[in-house]
Amino acid sequence: MTAPLHEARPPGAGRALPDTQQGMRRRNLARVLHAVSAEGSLSRAAVASRIGLTRAAVSTLVDELIRWGLLEELGPERPGRVGRPGSALAVSGRGPAGIGAEIGVDHLAVCAVDLRGVVRARAVRHGANRGRPAAPVVEELTELVRRVVAEAEREALWPAGLAVAVPGLVARDGRTVVRAPNLDWHDTDLGALLPDLWPLTVDNEANFGALAELWLGEGTPWDFLHVSAEIGIGAAVVVDGGLLRGTRGFAGELGHVPVRPDGPLCPCGGRGCLEQYAGEEAVLRAAGLEPREDLVGLLAECAEQGDESVRAALRDAGTALGIALTGAVNLLDPEAVVLGGALAGLSPWLLPSLETELTSRTAGPPCPVTVSRLGPEGPLLGAAHSVVRGVLDDPAVVAERS
Amino acid sequence: MTAPLHEARPPGAGRALPDTQQGMRRRNLARVLHAVSAEGSLSRAAVASRIGLTRAAVSTLVDELIRWGLLEELGPERPGRVGRPGSALAVSGRGPAGIGAEIGVDHLAVCAVDLRGVVRARAVRHGANRGRPAAPVVEELTELVRRVVAEAEREALWPAGLAVAVPGLVARDGRTVVRAPNLDWHDTDLGALLPDLWPLTVDNEANFGALAELWLGEGTPWDFLHVSAEIGIGAAVVVDGGLLRGTRGFAGELGHVPVRPDGPLCPCGGRGCLEQYAGEEAVLRAAGLEPREDLVGLLAECAEQGDESVRAALRDAGTALGIALTGAVNLLDPEAVVLGGALAGLSPWLLPSLETELTSRTAGPPCPVTVSRLGPEGPLLGAAHSVVRGVLDDPAVVAERS
DNA sequence: CTAATTTGTAAACGGCCATGACGAAATAGT
DNA sequence: ACTATTTCGTCATGGCCGTTTACAAATTAG
The missing domain is CATH 3.30.420.40 (ATPase, nucleotide binding domain)
Structure with missing residues (x-):
């Protein structure tokens, strides 16, 4: 009889969703989507055995995810095993997209990443930003974002959020740049400078770089x-x-x-x-x-x-x-x-x-x-992917937003 | 529109219980118990509003916890507010107890802590352990544990687990002392030396000390x-x-x-x-x-x-x-x-x-x-409390064990 | 061509929380 | 003293959700 080493936090402490049936459903939707996303392509039965639910339950969850445009049916698998082949599911390439942006000392960059993790649109603008005030820089960035969003929308994607990587310290509100020495910005609320069209997150480029490494690194x-x-x-x-x-x-x-x-x-x-x-x-x-x-x-x-x-x-x-x-x-x-x-x-x-x-x-x-x-691409990719992870972690948000 | 900074782990990653109705019930049982434990005494209605469930749901959860001997009814509250007074609930002082033990360089100590966090029994034995082989030391410790358990049982407590604090590195299995320089122990499996009567956890005394500070420190x-x-x-x-x-x-x-x-x-x-x-x-x-x-x-x-x-x-x-x-x-x-x-x-x-x-x-x-x-008491109290926290974090385990 | 195996779905079932209603027990006002 | 009001705990009902069971469909093995 061995009890585990203590490391659990109190129940409900870090939980985002309440412990009710609807919360349970939301979490299970996320688990299904995560499973398919991790494997690239998976049948309902495979998902079921992987996440510990029954095939019937997974069926209804998948139906809902398909209705929301997050999953799509690829058609029957072609296996060498006995039994009826499963119908392959894949994360949709036409649905929500994460918009990532980077404010660098000598460049601006924006990209759009779909749920599959593929970069579907991008735009870069070179030019020194050191010492320039925030307003014109963010204005230029907004222009790039608009171009990328337009391009993404031509491919049947819609922006689920915007994440901006900045070379400086960001407050825990996820909007305000406390200080960015190389830009000479102080206590700048990017939320006020950007159009309020998409859910916004601002974070340190080092943090986004680390997340990119976590999610994309081999x-x-x-x-x-x-x-x-x-x-x-x-x-x-x-x-x-x-x-x-x-x-x-x-x-x-x-x-x-x-x-x-x-x-x-x-x-x-x-x-x-x-x-x-x-x-x-x-x-x-x-x-x-x-x-x-x-x-x-x-x-x-x-x-x-x-x-x-x-x-x-x-x-x-x-x-x-x-x-x-x-x-x-x-x-x-x-x-x-x-x-x-x-x-x-x-x-x-x-x-x-x-x-x-x-x-x-x-x-x-x-x-x-x-x-x-990943090199210098890390922060930009991490930013875009953080939006995608947000959808993957709680798919129900896309239903609420449409 | 501001999205939160990214910090969530993938859903289901660190989750102990599966996302099924039974798991949900277990977590809600834990939330009720935690709420009462944190406040000392609480009515059903107060618990309900605190954890976000309805009074009806809390009622059934409380019934179950009372049936398991984890909660007890203290009788009607005497408030100055209007309305029918609630019936005060408190964590039971007669139920599972956490047994904490400490192997020090010059002493052994054991104590029993009830669900309320009160030390109900203790035993100490002074004497240098430096350089002594593990077997006789653990034998002495076992004797102390037996005495403490006997005393606790006279007070209608039953041991829910044993946690041992040691002055050294412990493997992640929670049983084996990898090395304890001041005792001169190496790769010693305490699980094999202790009677297999209670769920066992072994951990570094510094870790238990920190947990004591976390849980007991003001x-x-x-x-x-x-x-x-x-x-x-x-x-x-x-x-x-x-x-x-x-x-x-x-x-x-x-x-x-x-x-x-x-x-x-x-x-x-x-x-x-x-x-x-x-x-x-x-x-x-x-x-x-x-x-x-x-x-x-x-x-x-x-x-x-x-x-x-x-x-x-x-x-x-x-x-x-x-x-x-x-x-x-x-x-x-x-x-x-x-x-x-x-x-x-x-x-x-x-x-x-x-x-x-x-x-x-x-x-x-x-x-x-x-x-x-907390001073030198920290590790011992932390050990005992870690067992208590285990019950508080998943009360359903006591039902499975009887 | 039949038996075996696996998949996906539908219907019945059971568990769990929410809702709404009700009696009980206190206070506030007349 | 009596009634209205408020709050508490419980019960019956309903809705949601995953499981169980059953079955048709689709493939392989023999």
């Missing part, structure tokens, strides 16, 4: 640490398939973890923060380079060509990252550390020293370090 | 970092009312967070780990004292009497703790840091330097540091 576990360096150095902590945001929404400030407690003063007030060793400016200074537009490309190019001072700078940055990550890994015991954003492109020169520090210092078994293959 | 938030120093320095991360255990169950190793990357070598393989500055041995060495039984008492006494070298040692330990905690706070953004275990008793001399480091270094708003008032 073999990405459910517990990992996603490290990216766009503005400063941000980490996202993914625990049990969910993002850890912190009480004030400030979790993941890896850039200000002390690496050398007596090191140089940091604008944050601390000393020897990681950013003083692995931040953009610090690496440039150590490498003896001038600031430029495409920093990552420049650094990678120099390192590629054997520039020893650049290589040394990146090596040192890797060492500092390794030290900071050791603390995080010892504290959280994640299944992996994933390097994303700019770090992904520089990983060949960062990884050796980083891994040396990390494996020699971690108390337990070593924590594998992997590199994101 | 004003303790749902997101905090619990730091304790019994063996080495352990931290427990509580997120959203649940314990973060890590993939291998090794989360919370605050003792091996690098504080000074070029510091002294640590047995773990790293350099300058927190334990090298704030660990038991390190503090003793810095204070110029000999190892003894009641170390905490000794240190507190010396500091109290004004021993400057001891005070300096504790000040330095506080500084190191502050540096390590800065990293953790920046990464997790908890609502508070709680000092428990031995650190609670030494907090007067640790806190000043600790808070200085922490507040000056954290990027965001300062994170309050509080001191646990």
Whole structure:
């Protein structure tokens, strides 16, 4: 007789839907849709055995999802097994779409992703946004969104929501940019600047990048640490398939973890923060380079060509990252550390020293370090997919909205 | 139109009970019991409005809980309000009990806690266990458990489970002690040594201490970092009312967070780990004292009497703790840091330097540091209460077991 | 061509919560 | 003192939802 280790939260605590029959139905609709989505194509019977309901119950759930345009019937399967073949179900490619948008320092990007996870429309606009006021930037972004929405609608998709990734801290209300140093925005309510046509979510680009890694990465576990360096150095902590945001929404400030407690003063007030060793400016200074537009490309190019001072700078940055990550890994015991954003492109020169520090210092078994293959697309895709996940997690919302 | 920030896990992912009517009923039974337990005494109507069900539904749920001996009717309330007074319900003091046990380095302790959270029986046995083999220690513990169970049964309680707190790492199976350095136990399956009479859970004493703080602490938030120093320095991360255990169950190793990357070598393989500055041995060495039984008492006494070298040692330990905690706070953004275990008793001399480091270094708003008032009782109470929480979280288990 | 197997659906069933009504027990007003 | 009002707990009814059972359809094995 062994009881499980305690980890359950009180019942009903984190539950979105009330524990009533209708809530149960909503959750079961979501489970059916999730099952089909995860497998790509599944018969009713297969869904039933997978989620633990009977075929009859699944039938009625599927009927409803088809009526809402979320599932579609592909026709009979062609199996080698005995028995009547099932009728293949698939998530519809003509229904709700997630609109993702990204406000970068030197570009704007928007895309539409259908329920299947396929990017169906996109638009990009290059141009420096650093220091520009929010209103005109958001206006340009709105124009891109309108173009993408129009294109999506031509393919029989309708926007289920808009998610915007920004390079800065976002309040827990999911609308307000508290501060975005590289844009010089402060306490900017994007909800007020965007047309109120779609349900809106605004979040940090690092968070969306981590979610993209979680949902789209191959073999990405459910517990990992996603490290990216766009503005400063941000980490996202993914625990049990969910993002850890912190009480004030400030979790993941890896850039200000002390690496050398007596090191140089940091604008944050601390000393020897990681950013003083692995931040953009610090690496440039150590490498003896001038600031430029495409920093990552420049650094990678120099390192590629054997520039020893650049290589040394990146090596040192890797060492500092390794030290900071050791603390995080010892504290959280994640299944992996994933390097994303700019770090992904520089990983060949960062990884050796980083891994040396990390494996020699971690108390337990070593924590594998992997590199994101999503690259700079991560935040945009994560944003669009977060809308799609919203529909997948509670399909009934689309019925309420039409 | 604002959509919430994404944090939901896929539906059914962390769900213990299937989404069927019976599962719904079980969850609603738990919600009723939780509501009464949280308030101490509540009428059916009050429960109904609190959990969002109708009075009729709550009535049948309460009937069942009374039949199982988990709730009892206290009789009519005496309110000053108009209308028929409700009949007060309270969690029963005569039903299942949680048996908590603690294996310490120099003592064994067992207690029984009823559903109301009241300690109803206890037994302690002093004596050094350091280096003794597991079998005789567990045999002694079993004797204490039997005594406590007998006493509890005389008060019409029956043991719903046994939870054992140990000073070491426990495998995720909740039975096996992977290693307990201060006992010199390795890969010891306590489930095989204890009589198989009750559902068993074994866990780290730091984890149980943190859970005690979560459930019993006054004003303790749902997101905090619990730091304790019994063996080495352990931290427990509580997120959203649940314990973060890590993939291998090794989360919370605050003792091996690098504080000074070029510091002294640590047995773990790293350099300058927190334990090298704030660990038991390190503090003793810095204070110029000999190892003894009641170390905490000794240190507190010396500091109290004004021993400057001891005070300096504790000040330095506080500084190191502050540096390590800065990293953790920046990464997790908890609502508070709680000092428990031995650190609670030494907090007067640790806190000043600790808070200085922490507040000056954290990027965001300062994170309050509080001191646990549970003291050394924490792990034992947490263990017993974890069993009680198990019943509260799924009351239907008691029906299945009789 | 028949037996076996599997799928999807329909009808009957049972469990569970909501609704509405009612008696019981208190207060407030006259 | 008596009535109106309010609130509580319960009962009967109804609707929703998944399960059970049965059956027709579609395929393979022999």
